[in-house]
Amino acid sequence: MLRPYVFRAMLDPLQARVRAFLLAQALLRPDALLMVAVSGGPDSLALLHLLCGLRDAGGPALHVAHLDHGMRGAQARAEAAAVVATCAAWGVPATIAQRDVPTLARTGGEGLQAAARRARYAFLATTALALGAHAVAVAHQADDQAETVLLHLLRGAGLAGLRGMRAVVPWAEWGAPFGHLGANCALMRPLLTTPRAELVAYCAQHGLAPADDPSNRSPHYARTRVRGLLPALAGENPQLVAALGRTAQVCADDYDFMQGQLDAVWPGLAVETPDAIMLRREGWQALHPALQRYALRRAAARLGTPALSLPQIEAARATAARPGRSLALGRTLRLEVEHAGLRFVRPDRARRTDEPQLADATVPLVAPGATPLGGWVCVVGAAPPATPDRWWVALDATALDGPLALRRRRPGDRFRPAGGVGSRKLQDFFVDRKVPRALRDAWPILVTPGAIVWVAGLRADARFLAAPATRSTIWVGFIRDEVALSE
Numbered sequence: 001m002l003r004p005y006v007f008r009a010m011l012d013p014l015q016a017r018v019r020a021f022l023l024a025q026a027l028l029r030p031d032a033l034l035m036v037a038v039s040g041g042p043d044s045l046a047l048l049h050l051l052c053g054l055r056d057a058g059g060p061a062l063h064v065a066h067l068d069h070g071m072r073g074a075q076a077r078a079e080a081a082a083v084v085a086t087c088a089a090w091g092v093p094a095t096i097a098q099r100d101v102p103t104l105a106r107t108g109g110e111g112l113q114a115a116a117r118r119a120r121y122a123f124l125a126t127t128a129l130a131l132g133a134h135a136v137a138v139a140h141q142a143d144d145q146a147e148t149v150l151l152h153l154l155r156g157a158g159l160a161g162l163r164g165m166r167a168v169v170p171w172a173e174w175g176a177p178f179g180h181l182g183a184n185c186a187l188m189r190p191l192l193t194t195p196r197a198e199l200v201a202y203c204a205q206h207g208l209a210p211a212d213d214p215s216n217r218s219p220h221y222a223r224t225r226v227r228g229l230l231p232a233l234a235g236e237n238p239q240l241v242a243a244l245g246r247t248a249q250v251c252a253d254d255y256d257f258m259q260g261q262l263d264a265v266w267p268g269l270a271v272e273t274p275d276a277i278m279l280r281r282e283g284w285q286a287l288h289p290a291l292q293r294y295a296l297r298r299a300a301a302r303l304g305t306p307a308l309s310l311p312q313i314e315a316a317r318a319t320a321a322r323p324g325r326s327l328a329l330g331r332t333l334r335l336e337v338e339h340a341g342l343r344f345v346r347p348d349r350a351r352r353t354d355e356p357q358l359a360d361a362t363v364p365l366v367a368p369g370a371t372p373l374g375g376w377v378c379v380v381g382a383a384p385p386a387t388p389d390r391w392w393v394a395l396d397a398t399a400l401d402g403p404l405a406l407r408r409r410r411p412g413d414r415f416r417p418a419g420g421v422g423s424r425k426l427q428d429f430f431v432d433r434k435v436p437r438a439l440r441d442a443w444p445i446l447v448t449p450g451a452i453v454w455v456a457g458l459r460a461d462a463r464f465l466a467a468p469a470t471r472s473t474i475w476v477g478f479i480r481d482e483v484a485l486s487e
Contacts, residue, residue, distance in 0.1 A: 018050045021190040032060035035133040040079045040211035043139035046199045052090050064094040067123045069101040069116045079211045095127050125178035128185045140189045143196040146244040151226050159255040164248035167192045262294050281341040299344045305333040324437040339434035356478050357442040363406040376478050392477035393454045394466040402449040415452035418462035
C-alpha cells in the first residue's frame with residue numbers, strides 16, 4: 001500500500017531545479033493552483049512526487065488530471081486506478097476521464113497518435129478552465145525533446161519544428177482552441193532539461209512504482225523508431241541529448257526573432273476577418289522569402305490550420321505568383337490568389353466578402369422595394385441614396401424594356417459598358433477590372449428581359465443611364481444587411 005508523501009526539508013538537485021522553474025514563473029506560492037498531467041509513467045510520477053515536496057514547503061496547490069485514451073483496455077483502467085490511489089495517498093485531488101480515441105481518429109481522418117494528442121490537450125484545457133488553474137504542468141523531459149527535434153529534422157522542418165517543445169507555452173497557443181480565449185493558463189514543462197535516466201533513477205531512489213506502457217516500445221510509431229536511433233547517434237556524440245536540446249533553444253530564439261520581424265509588418269500586411277485573411281500582394285512580395293513563409297504560416301494558423309508542411313508552403317508561394325489561381329491546403333483551408341493579394345479562406349464556412357454574391361442563378365427584384373441577398377439587400381426606388389457610391393446606379397426607367405432582375409453571368413455574355421466603344425465580352429471585362437476569379441460566377445448582374453443593364457459596382461450600359469434632366473429616374477443599389485451579418 002502506498003505511504004503518504006513525507007516532506008523532506010533538504011532538496012535534492014532535481015527538486016531544486018523544479019523549484020527554480022516554478023519561482024521563475026511566479027508559481028512558488030500557496031495561493032497558486034498547478035494542474036499536473038499524470039499518466040502514471042516514470043516521468044509524470046517523478047514530477048508529481050517532486051511537486052508534492054514543493055507544495056509541502058509552501059509551493060502551489062496541486063490537482064492531478066489523468067486521461068484514459070480508450071486504447072489499451074484493462075491495462076489502461078488499472079493505470080488510472082493506480083493514479084487515483086497515489087493521489088489519495090499523497091493528498092492530491094484528481095480528475096480522471098476517458099475518451100474513445102480510436103473512434104475520434106476514424107471520424108477525424110487522422111492517426112491514432114494525432115487523435116490521442118488532440119483529445120489529451122482538449123481534456124487538459126477544459127479541466128484547467130473548470131478548476132481555475134494558474135498553469136498546467138506536463139512531464140516532457142530532455143530525451144523527449146531530443147526525439148522531437150530529430151523527428152522534425154528528418155521531416156524537413158524549419159525553425160518552427162526544430163525549436164522542439166517549449167518550456168512555457170501561453171494559453172493562446174495551446175488551450176484557446178478548446179476553451180475561453182481570454183484565459184491565462186500556461187502549459188509548462190519543468191523537466192524539459194532533465195534526462196530520462198535521471199527521472200528513472202529518482203523513481204528508484206524514492207521507491208516509486210511507475211506504470212509501463214508497452215505502446216512506448218511499439219515500432220509502429222515514428223517516435224519509437226527515432227528513439228532507437230539515438231543510441232547509435234550517441235556514438236558520435238555522447239552528449240547528443242543535451243546537444244539537441246541546445247539546438248532547440250537556439251532555434252527557438254531565432255524563431256522568436258523572426259516572429260518579432262513579422263509582428264512589425266503584420267498590421268499593414270494582413271486584413272483579417274473571422275472567416276478569411278488577406279495578405280496584401282505588394283507588401284507580401286516585398287518580404288524576404290523567410291518572412292513570406294512565416295506570414296503564410298501565421299495566416300493559416302489564425303484560421304485553424306497550424307501545421308502546414310514545407311511542401312505546402314512552397315506550393316503556396318509558387319501559386320502566389322499566378323492571380324486567378326487557387327490552392328487547397330489540406331481539407332480545411334484554401335488559398336485564393338487575387339490581384340489585390342493572397343486570400344486564405346475556410347471552405348467549411350459561409351464566406352462573407354466585401355462584394356455581394358448571388359446564391360441563385362436568377363433573382364427577380366421587388367420594384368420599388370428591397371430584395372435580401374444573404375448579407376446584402378438590393379434596393380430599387382425613386383429616392384437617391386444619402387451617399388451614393390459604386391454600389392448605386394441611376395437608371396432611365398423609360399429606357400428599360402421590362403422588369404429588373406439580378407442574375408449570374410452566362411457563357412457568351414456581352415454588354416456595352418459606358419465610356420467604351422461597342423460591346424465587350426463580360427469575361428474580358430472581369431479580367432480587365434481584376435475581379436477575383438472566385439467571385440466572378442456569382443457576381444450580381446442587373447438585367448432586363450433583353451439586355452445587361454449594369455454589372456453591379458463596376459459599369460453600366462450607357463443606354464440605360466439617367467441623365468441629370470431625366471424625369472423618370474430609378475435608383476438601384478446594394479447595402480449591407482446588418483441583421484443577416486449579425487446572425
